[in-house]
Amino acid sequence: MSIFATDGFLRPKPVRIQIPDSGENNVWYLRRDGEAVIVFVHGIFSDSRASWLNEDGEAEYWPSLVSRDARFDAVSIYLGGFHTALDSEDFTVRHCADELFSAMSRSDSPGDAPVLDKRRIIFACHSTGGIVVRYMLESRSARFLDKDVGLLLIASPSRGSALATRLKFLSDYFGNGLAAQLQSGNDSLDELDERFWRLIQERRIPRLTGMEAYEHHFVIHHKFLSSKSKVVPKESAERYFPPARLLPNTDHFSCVKPNGPRHPAHLLLVDFCSSFGLGVENEMHRTESRVTQTIAELRRDMDLLDD
Secondary structure (H helix, E strand, C coil): CCCCCCCCCECCCCCCCCCCCCCCCCEEEECCCCCEEEEEECCCCCCCCCCCEECCCCCEEHHHHHHHEHHHCCEEEEEECCCCCCCCCCCCHHHHHHHHHHHHHCCCCCCCCCHHHCCEEEEEEECHHHHHHHHHHHHCHHHHCCCEEEEEEECCCCCCEHHHHHCHHHHHHHCCHHHHHCECCCHHHHHHHHHHHHHHHCCCCCCEEEEEEECCCCCCCCCCCCCCCCCCCHHHHCCCCCCCEECCCCCCCHHHCCCCCCCHHHHHHHHHHHHCCHHHHHHHHHHHHHHHHHHHHHHHHHHHHHC
8 A cells, every 4th residue: 555545645626627539649638847757658449538537427537637646746747649440450569659659759839848858757558558668668779768767567468468369350350460469479579578678687778667567357347256367467467577566456447547546556656656756856846846935935025124
Protein backbone atom coordinates (compact mmCIF):
# COMPACT_ATOMS: atom_id res chain seq x y z
CA MET A 1 0.00 0.00 0.00
CA SER A 2 1.36 3.38 -0.95
CA ILE A 3 2.09 5.86 1.79
CA PHE A 4 0.19 8.33 -0.40
CA ALA A 5 -3.05 6.34 -0.32
CA THR A 6 -5.24 9.24 0.80
CA ASP A 7 -7.54 11.60 -1.03
CA GLY A 8 -5.92 14.67 0.54
CA PHE A 9 -3.76 15.33 -2.53
CA LEU A 10 -6.71 15.45 -4.91
CA ARG A 11 -8.33 18.66 -6.08
CA PRO A 12 -12.11 18.64 -6.74
CA LYS A 13 -13.31 17.17 -10.01
CA PRO A 14 -14.59 19.83 -12.44
CA VAL A 15 -18.20 19.75 -13.56
CA ARG A 16 -17.02 18.40 -16.90
CA ILE A 17 -13.70 16.57 -17.17
CA GLN A 18 -11.61 17.00 -20.29
CA ILE A 19 -11.72 13.84 -22.45
CA PRO A 20 -10.41 13.54 -26.04
CA ASP A 21 -12.62 12.41 -28.90
CA SER A 22 -12.45 8.80 -30.11
CA GLY A 23 -9.40 8.24 -32.26
CA GLU A 24 -7.65 11.38 -31.00
CA ASN A 25 -4.03 10.55 -30.15
CA ASN A 26 -0.67 12.27 -29.84
CA VAL A 27 -1.92 15.47 -28.26
CA TRP A 28 -1.00 17.44 -25.16
CA TYR A 29 -3.48 16.94 -22.35
CA LEU A 30 -1.69 19.31 -19.97
CA ARG A 31 1.44 21.30 -20.78
CA ARG A 32 3.56 22.70 -17.94
CA ASP A 33 6.95 24.39 -17.78
CA GLY A 34 8.61 21.65 -15.70
CA GLU A 35 11.13 19.14 -17.04
CA ALA A 36 8.91 16.06 -16.55
CA VAL A 37 6.13 14.61 -18.70
CA ILE A 38 3.99 11.50 -18.39
CA VAL A 39 3.25 9.97 -21.79
CA PHE A 40 0.20 7.69 -21.73
CA VAL A 41 0.36 5.03 -24.48
CA HIS A 42 -2.73 2.87 -25.13
CA GLY A 43 -2.97 -0.73 -26.33
CA ILE A 44 -4.24 -2.51 -29.43
CA PHE A 45 -7.75 -1.73 -30.76
CA SER A 46 -7.96 1.28 -28.44
CA ASP A 47 -7.11 4.98 -28.30
CA SER A 48 -6.36 7.77 -25.84
CA ARG A 49 -10.02 8.03 -24.91
CA ALA A 50 -11.21 4.44 -24.49
CA SER A 51 -8.06 3.07 -22.89
CA TRP A 52 -8.05 5.32 -19.79
CA LEU A 53 -11.76 6.17 -19.41
CA ASN A 54 -13.75 4.55 -16.59
CA GLU A 55 -17.44 4.97 -17.34
CA ASP A 56 -18.78 2.95 -14.41
CA GLY A 57 -20.86 5.29 -12.25
CA GLU A 58 -19.44 8.80 -12.23
CA ALA A 59 -17.01 8.91 -15.16
CA GLU A 60 -13.30 9.20 -14.40
CA TYR A 61 -10.45 9.67 -16.86
CA TRP A 62 -7.00 8.68 -15.69
CA PRO A 63 -5.06 11.64 -17.20
CA SER A 64 -7.64 13.97 -15.61
CA LEU A 65 -7.15 12.23 -12.26
CA VAL A 66 -3.38 12.76 -12.58
CA SER A 67 -3.87 16.41 -13.52
CA ARG A 68 -5.87 16.99 -10.31
CA ASP A 69 -3.41 15.13 -8.05
CA ALA A 70 -1.09 17.61 -6.30
CA ARG A 71 1.71 15.02 -6.31
CA PHE A 72 2.00 15.61 -10.07
CA ASP A 73 1.82 19.40 -10.00
CA ALA A 74 5.13 19.84 -11.82
CA VAL A 75 4.38 17.24 -14.48
CA SER A 76 3.00 17.65 -18.01
CA ILE A 77 0.70 15.04 -19.55
CA TYR A 78 0.82 13.82 -23.16
CA LEU A 79 -1.59 11.36 -24.80
CA GLY A 80 0.59 9.22 -27.03
CA GLY A 81 -0.80 6.66 -29.44
CA PHE A 82 -0.74 4.89 -32.76
CA HIS A 83 -3.07 3.63 -35.46
CA THR A 84 -4.75 0.36 -34.54
CA ALA A 85 -7.82 -1.28 -36.04
CA LEU A 86 -9.00 -4.77 -36.88
CA ASP A 87 -8.40 -4.06 -40.59
CA SER A 88 -5.07 -2.22 -40.16
CA GLU A 89 -3.44 -5.07 -42.11
CA ASP A 90 0.34 -4.79 -42.33
CA PHE A 91 0.62 -1.86 -39.88
CA THR A 92 3.07 -3.51 -37.47
CA VAL A 93 4.88 -2.62 -34.23
CA ARG A 94 7.56 -0.80 -36.21
CA HIS A 95 5.01 1.46 -37.88
CA CYS A 96 3.29 2.13 -34.54
CA ALA A 97 6.63 3.05 -32.93
CA ASP A 98 7.52 5.34 -35.85
CA GLU A 99 4.17 7.11 -35.55
CA LEU A 100 4.60 7.67 -31.82
CA PHE A 101 8.22 8.83 -32.12
CA SER A 102 7.39 11.26 -34.94
CA ALA A 103 4.56 12.77 -32.90
CA MET A 104 6.80 13.19 -29.85
CA SER A 105 9.44 14.86 -32.02
CA ARG A 106 7.29 17.55 -33.59
CA SER A 107 5.85 20.83 -32.32
CA ASP A 108 2.10 21.31 -32.40
CA SER A 109 2.40 25.03 -33.12
CA PRO A 110 5.11 27.68 -33.57
CA GLY A 111 7.06 28.28 -30.38
CA ASP A 112 5.79 25.13 -28.63
CA ALA A 113 8.45 22.59 -27.71
CA PRO A 114 7.86 18.92 -28.58
CA VAL A 115 7.64 16.15 -25.98
CA LEU A 116 11.21 15.05 -26.65
CA ASP A 117 12.50 18.41 -25.46
CA LYS A 118 11.55 17.38 -21.92
CA ARG A 119 14.43 16.03 -19.83
CA ARG A 120 12.37 13.53 -17.85
CA ILE A 121 9.93 11.27 -19.71
CA ILE A 122 7.73 8.69 -17.99
CA PHE A 123 5.86 6.27 -20.26
CA ALA A 124 2.67 4.80 -18.76
CA CYS A 125 1.91 1.95 -21.15
CA HIS A 126 -0.99 -0.45 -21.36
CA SER A 127 -0.65 -3.84 -23.02
CA THR A 128 0.58 -3.47 -26.63
CA GLY A 129 1.55 0.12 -25.89
CA GLY A 130 4.44 -1.26 -23.85
CA ILE A 131 5.67 -3.26 -26.82
CA VAL A 132 5.47 -0.20 -29.07
CA VAL A 133 7.42 1.94 -26.59
CA ARG A 134 10.05 -0.76 -26.05
CA TYR A 135 10.55 -0.94 -29.82
CA MET A 136 10.84 2.83 -30.02
CA LEU A 137 13.35 3.06 -27.15
CA GLU A 138 15.49 0.25 -28.57
CA SER A 139 15.49 1.48 -32.17
CA ARG A 140 15.92 5.17 -31.22
CA SER A 141 18.07 4.77 -28.11
CA ALA A 142 20.50 7.51 -29.20
CA ARG A 143 17.69 10.05 -28.93
CA PHE A 144 17.18 9.18 -25.25
CA LEU A 145 20.82 9.21 -24.13
CA ASP A 146 20.47 12.45 -22.19
CA LYS A 147 16.99 11.71 -20.81
CA ASP A 148 15.71 10.32 -17.52
CA VAL A 149 13.37 7.65 -18.88
CA GLY A 150 10.76 5.87 -16.78
CA LEU A 151 8.96 2.87 -18.25
CA LEU A 152 5.78 1.71 -16.50
CA LEU A 153 4.51 -1.44 -18.20
CA ILE A 154 0.96 -2.40 -17.20
CA ALA A 155 -0.30 -5.79 -18.42
CA SER A 156 2.16 -5.63 -21.30
CA PRO A 157 2.75 -9.03 -22.99
CA SER A 158 6.53 -8.95 -23.25
CA ARG A 159 6.46 -12.68 -24.09
CA GLY A 160 3.21 -12.67 -26.01
CA SER A 161 -0.40 -13.31 -25.10
CA ALA A 162 -2.00 -16.76 -25.06
CA LEU A 163 -5.33 -15.10 -25.90
CA ALA A 164 -3.82 -13.53 -29.02
CA THR A 165 -2.59 -17.00 -29.98
CA ARG A 166 -6.07 -18.51 -29.49
CA LEU A 167 -7.54 -15.72 -31.64
CA LYS A 168 -4.99 -16.29 -34.40
CA PHE A 169 -7.77 -17.03 -36.89
CA LEU A 170 -8.97 -13.41 -36.61
CA SER A 171 -5.56 -11.86 -37.26
CA ASP A 172 -5.09 -14.29 -40.16
CA TYR A 173 -8.51 -13.49 -41.63
CA PHE A 174 -8.07 -9.72 -41.43
CA GLY A 175 -4.33 -9.84 -42.13
CA ASN A 176 -3.67 -7.81 -38.96
CA GLY A 177 0.11 -7.63 -38.59
CA LEU A 178 0.09 -6.04 -35.12
CA ALA A 179 -2.24 -8.69 -33.67
CA ALA A 180 -0.11 -11.44 -35.22
CA GLN A 181 2.97 -10.07 -33.47
CA LEU A 182 1.26 -10.41 -30.07
CA GLN A 183 1.01 -14.19 -30.33
CA SER A 184 3.16 -16.26 -28.01
CA GLY A 185 6.30 -17.44 -29.77
CA ASN A 186 6.10 -14.80 -32.50
CA ASP A 187 9.60 -14.41 -33.95
CA SER A 188 9.53 -10.59 -34.12
CA LEU A 189 8.31 -10.33 -30.51
CA ASP A 190 11.00 -12.74 -29.34
CA GLU A 191 13.61 -10.75 -31.25
CA LEU A 192 12.43 -7.48 -29.69
CA ASP A 193 12.58 -9.14 -26.27
CA GLU A 194 16.24 -10.06 -26.83
CA ARG A 195 17.17 -6.65 -28.22
CA PHE A 196 15.49 -4.77 -25.39
CA TRP A 197 17.09 -7.05 -22.80
CA ARG A 198 20.52 -6.23 -24.28
CA LEU A 199 19.68 -2.51 -24.26
CA ILE A 200 19.06 -2.73 -20.50
CA GLN A 201 22.16 -4.82 -19.80
CA GLU A 202 24.40 -2.57 -21.91
CA ARG A 203 22.83 0.58 -20.40
CA ARG A 204 22.41 2.14 -23.83
CA ILE A 205 19.90 4.48 -22.21
CA PRO A 206 21.91 5.16 -19.03
CA ARG A 207 19.08 6.62 -16.94
CA LEU A 208 16.35 4.14 -17.86
CA THR A 209 14.34 2.66 -15.01
CA GLY A 210 11.11 0.72 -15.00
CA MET A 211 8.33 -1.11 -13.21
CA GLU A 212 5.92 -3.83 -14.34
CA ALA A 213 2.41 -4.78 -13.21
CA TYR A 214 -0.18 -7.34 -14.17
CA GLU A 215 -3.92 -7.91 -13.95
CA HIS A 216 -5.64 -9.97 -11.26
CA HIS A 217 -8.58 -11.60 -13.06
CA PHE A 218 -9.72 -12.64 -16.50
CA VAL A 219 -11.99 -10.11 -18.27
CA ILE A 220 -15.07 -12.23 -17.49
CA HIS A 221 -14.91 -12.82 -13.75
CA HIS A 222 -17.25 -13.98 -11.00
CA LYS A 223 -16.26 -14.93 -7.47
CA PHE A 224 -18.00 -18.30 -7.88
CA LEU A 225 -16.76 -18.91 -11.41
CA SER A 226 -13.12 -17.94 -11.20
CA SER A 227 -10.84 -18.42 -14.20
CA LYS A 228 -7.10 -18.73 -13.86
CA SER A 229 -6.65 -17.53 -17.44
CA LYS A 230 -5.57 -13.95 -18.01
CA VAL A 231 -5.06 -11.90 -21.15
CA VAL A 232 -1.52 -11.14 -19.93
CA PRO A 233 -0.41 -13.43 -17.09
CA LYS A 234 2.40 -12.66 -14.66
CA GLU A 235 4.96 -14.75 -16.55
CA SER A 236 4.48 -12.59 -19.66
CA ALA A 237 4.20 -9.25 -17.85
CA GLU A 238 7.21 -9.80 -15.55
CA ARG A 239 10.38 -9.65 -17.60
CA TYR A 240 12.67 -6.61 -17.35
CA PHE A 241 12.04 -5.00 -13.95
CA PRO A 242 11.03 -7.73 -11.48
CA PRO A 243 9.20 -8.25 -9.29
CA ALA A 244 6.03 -7.30 -11.13
CA ARG A 245 3.22 -5.87 -9.07
CA LEU A 246 -0.22 -7.46 -8.94
CA LEU A 247 -3.06 -4.94 -9.33
CA PRO A 248 -5.77 -6.36 -7.05
CA ASN A 249 -9.32 -6.86 -8.29
CA THR A 250 -8.59 -5.73 -11.85
CA ASP A 251 -8.84 -7.32 -15.28
CA HIS A 252 -6.93 -6.52 -18.45
CA PHE A 253 -8.97 -3.39 -19.12
CA SER A 254 -9.96 -2.12 -15.69
CA CYS A 255 -6.31 -2.22 -14.62
CA VAL A 256 -5.81 1.13 -16.43
CA LYS A 257 -9.19 2.71 -15.72
CA PRO A 258 -8.95 4.18 -12.19
CA ASN A 259 -12.18 5.23 -10.51
CA GLY A 260 -10.32 7.38 -7.98
CA PRO A 261 -6.98 8.02 -6.25
CA ARG A 262 -7.10 4.71 -4.35
CA HIS A 263 -7.27 2.57 -7.48
CA PRO A 264 -4.23 0.25 -7.67
CA ALA A 265 -3.11 1.62 -11.05
CA HIS A 266 -3.08 5.20 -9.78
CA LEU A 267 -1.20 4.15 -6.64
CA LEU A 268 1.23 2.27 -8.88
CA LEU A 269 1.88 5.45 -10.89
CA VAL A 270 2.31 7.49 -7.71
CA ASP A 271 4.78 4.98 -6.29
CA PHE A 272 6.71 4.69 -9.54
CA CYS A 273 6.99 8.44 -10.01
CA SER A 274 8.03 8.80 -6.38
CA SER A 275 10.81 6.25 -6.86
CA PHE A 276 11.69 8.07 -10.08
CA GLY A 277 12.21 11.24 -8.05
CA LEU A 278 9.16 13.17 -9.15
CA GLY A 279 7.90 13.38 -5.58
CA VAL A 280 11.05 15.32 -4.72
CA GLU A 281 10.60 17.52 -7.78
CA ASN A 282 7.00 18.21 -6.85
CA GLU A 283 8.00 19.16 -3.31
CA MET A 284 10.68 21.50 -4.67
CA HIS A 285 8.08 22.97 -7.01
CA ARG A 286 5.68 23.56 -4.11
CA THR A 287 8.49 25.04 -1.98
CA GLU A 288 9.47 27.39 -4.81
CA SER A 289 5.83 28.43 -5.14
CA ARG A 290 5.60 29.18 -1.42
CA VAL A 291 8.83 31.18 -1.54
CA THR A 292 7.59 33.13 -4.56
CA GLN A 293 4.31 33.83 -2.79
CA THR A 294 6.12 34.96 0.37
CA ILE A 295 8.36 37.32 -1.61
CA ALA A 296 5.31 38.76 -3.36
CA GLU A 297 3.61 39.34 -0.02
CA LEU A 298 6.73 41.04 1.39
CA ARG A 299 6.94 43.33 -1.62
CA ARG A 300 3.27 44.20 -1.26
CA ASP A 301 3.77 45.03 2.44
CA MET A 302 6.81 47.20 1.61
CA ASP A 303 4.79 49.05 -1.01
CA LEU A 304 2.10 49.73 1.56
CA LEU A 305 4.72 51.06 4.00
CA ASP A 306 6.13 53.35 1.30
CA ASP A 307 2.66 54.74 0.68
